[in-house]
Amino acid sequence: MRGWSRPASTPPIALPTAAKIALDLRMEQKGNTDSIVGLVTRLIDDVERFVRAEISLYRAQLFDRLKEAQTAIVMLIAVFMLAQATLFTLLVVLVLILRRWIGIYWASAIVIGLAIVIMALLASAALKRIKAATRVSEGDE
Numbered sequence: 591m592r593g594w595s596r597p598a599s600t601p602p603i604a605l606p607t608a609a610k611i612a613l614d615l616r617m618e619q620k621g622n623t624d625s626i627v628g629l630v631t632r633l634i635d636d637v638e639r640f641v642r643a644e645i646s647l648y649r650a651q652l653f654d655r656l657k658e659a660q661t662a663i664v665m666l667i668a669v670f671m672l673a674q675a676t677l678f679t680l681l682v683v684l685v686l687i688l689r690r691w692i693g694i695y696w697a698s699a700i701v702i703g704l705a706i707v708i709m710a711l712l713a714s715a716a717l718k719r720i721k722a723a724t725r726v727s728e729g730d731e
Contacts, residue, residue, distance in 0.1 A: 681705060 681701050688697035 684701045685694070685697045688700060692700070
């Protein structure tokens, strides 16, 4: 350990820590405001900057994920439109098939009634699931 040794009579050198350096720099920048009001004011400013930075980070992450999912969203919209057109065609075909036996008016009434019943059942099930998913229990608060 040649070159790194020091004489025994020399006292150890106290190196400043990173926290001490940061505190000294902050005191120089803002002046020595050790009052409670100054400390609370600085704390509020720091918290506000931190919250704004976090919001900006989450917003950037959200837009990045939305940009990645943009193609998938467009595909899902196309699938929804095709499914809607298919269901419309199915209803028209059912009317055309039933009109041979019961007439066009009764066939239309039966198909429309059946579609309304199916829509009501699906809407009721969806609303029950939404209410169950958004229910706030005492443990969630």
